[in-house]
Amino acid sequence: MTPETLLSLLNATPGWAAQAAAADLDDTATLQILSEAAKVAGTTLAPMAARADETGCRVEQGRVRTPEGYGDAFRQMGADGWIASDLGSDLGGMDMPLALHAAASLPMEGAALPFMMLLGSTRAAAHCLAATAPDLAAEWCPKLASGEWAATICISEPDAGSDVGRIRTKAMPAGDGWTVSGTKCWISFGDHDMAERIGHLCLARTGAPEDGTRGLSLFLVADTLDDGTRNGIFVERIEEKLGLHGSPTCVLRFETAEASLIGTPGRGLPALFNMIELMRLQVGVQGAGVAATCATLARDYADDRRQGGRPDAAPVAIASHPDVRRQLWQMEARALIATALVVETAVTLGDAHAGNTEAAALSAFLLPLAKTFGGELGQANADAAIQVLGGAGYTREWPAERHFRDVRITTVYEGTTGMQAQDVLFRRLLKDGPAIRAALLARLDGGSVFPTLLARLDTLVERLSGATPAAQALAADAALRAAWEVVAAGLAERLRAALGQEDALDLWLFGAAARMGVAEASVDWALAVSDR
Known part of the structure; x- marks a missing residue:
């Protein structure tokens, strides 16, 4: 995904313009940041990630030794401001809006997800200390932001x-x-x-x-x-x-x-949530970054790889074959929607951190979706990249198989999909459903698929509100996926209007009603079996 596409996606997200203006960022400055992030991802992180996957980590004399280049890269990332750019400047950060930090992190996560995990936990810890322990923050945050600690x-x-x-x-x-x-x-x-x-x-x-x-x-x-x-x-x-x-x-x-x-x-868990919240968003960015990286990998390979066509003519690029085109469109849609999801969540979280109560309720609903479906879309695109590349994708000559292995963890750590599903159903839809519905309508209503799916979600939640706790627990995953289809449709319709990409996004939207039907059928099943 190009920096220009990321900039357009940011500009299409409600609330971003105000956050950019408050940070004194115009499009030129924002694009410069996104372009530099892409450069770091391509020239420094991607080559290092390939080597690190081969060598791995080891324990020597009771201490962990990391792959060659890790220490230098980590300290350089700190010196250049990438570790905690959204931290306050008084604590060593750059006061960058959270959404821009997330957008800039996308190519880096897609290039070197394992390495970037340390940047994520270090940054999140700095924010946690800043929110809960001012004295410790004054000592630790500048060192964390710089990469010294x-x-x-x-x-x-x-x-x-x-x-x-x-x-x-x-x-x-x-x-x-x-x-x-x-x-x-x-x-x-x-x-x-x-x-x-x-x-x-x-x-x-x-x-x-x-x-x-x-x-x-x-x-x-x-x-x-x-x-x-x-x-x-x-x-x-x-x-x-x-x-x-x-x-x-x-x-x-x-x-x-x-x-x-x-x-x-006795208040450890609420204090730690300041860190958990940012790390869960990072997981969504990890998945979206891998989704975008794999979509680009597959597109570039399919444009270059020549096979098939008339036997009396030169072979054609496999990107021209209808089934490969379909797969590439699917991958492009996943990458765009996953990116839009994490940016939407980051913008909303930014407003919530500024004291907007409506944004706080919506961000609490969006965060488990970003964590879960950023990961699932990243996994789907890593799998699809192997398919497009064929036998080459299954070899270590190409990075598709590494992305496939690395991104699989994203729906497991920082709260499994089942935990996110219970959060969405019990704490969000059943508790704050009307407020969430109003917020979604205010931000995403602009097409025909979204409102239709939202009405179906309303019916599904109404059915579950009268069900037993056992039935609700069985149906939580289905409710999570129904909620996702609503949000994803709204994002896809927004992107289609702002960016084009009709083939890819139309393919997603044409299947949305059917995927919602699967979620509804799963609720039917949960209500039926819970009485046995």
Whole structure:
């Protein structure tokens, strides 16, 4: 996806113009930022990602060693302002609007998703500290933004993944501070050699086990103390994974590690949500970035690869074959709609952070959609790229198979699809349905498919509102997908009016009613079987 297309997509998003004006950004400046991001993705990140996938990460003498070039690239990204460009300038950022940060990140995520994960957690930690711990933020945020220091999020444990109420890592008062002891798993970049210091934002128990999530507090646990000595944090292993070979996924053991309390005891999860929110948006950007990268890869290959046609003439580009054209249109539609979704979510989140209550309700609805369907569309396009490239796509000579392996995780981490579905149905559609409906109509109503699907979603939600909790839980995934079809149709109609791309977007819109029908049938099934 070209920087010019990204700029047009931003300009087509309601609310962006006001945010750009507030940041003193005109189209020329915005395009310059997007163009530079694309340049970094193509010249620095993509080649490094290919090498990193081959070499992977390893543990040597208890420390993680990352692929060649990672440390230099991370520090350069910080020096150039890419890590936390949307952080306040008083804390080392550039005051860039969240939506522009997301748009600029798209080609980078598509080029080197594993590497970019450290930028995402470091940036999100900086925002969390800025929102909850001003004293710690003053010390840590400039270092995080510059790439001198890095950060992680430490939630999961061997017996407490999504069920965070069962966390057993314990925090104890110690003098003027705290110590943390326990084991955390699935920690992306839990240890590495890319920065001078690593800060772990760690959920630990300060209350009784029976207190559940209300007994959890948030701590900053640095891997080194102020005097430079090692804190009580040890790498037990890094996981062997399907993909993300360039991202070390660590199991960490905390042994009376010195820690600083963030916020209020017992309010760890609400404090951490400042970080989780941005990391879930990043997952959507990851998927959209891969979707766009794979669409470009497939289009370029299909334009160059020559096969078929009349036997008495030169072979033709496979892009001219009808079935290949269909696949390319599908990929282009997925890439455009996924990108529009994360930009829409980022613009709405930006308004919400500025105090707009309507935007806050809508962004809470859009965020799980961006997280889920950014990932699903990225997966679909990575799979489709392999198909368009044929046997070549299945080989390591081309990056399609690497994208396929890397992007698969996006619908698993930062909250599985099932968790996002429950959020959308129980907390959004059943609780705030009328407000969400009004906000969607205000932002997306401009075609014929969207309002038709919105009316069908209204009927579906009305049916579920009177169902048993068991039936609602069974139907949550279907409700998530029905809600997505409504939003996606509105985005597709907006893009068709603003950008053209009639072939690709018409293909998406022609299938929208049928996909909504599948969601409705799944609700029928849930209501039927829940009574058995």
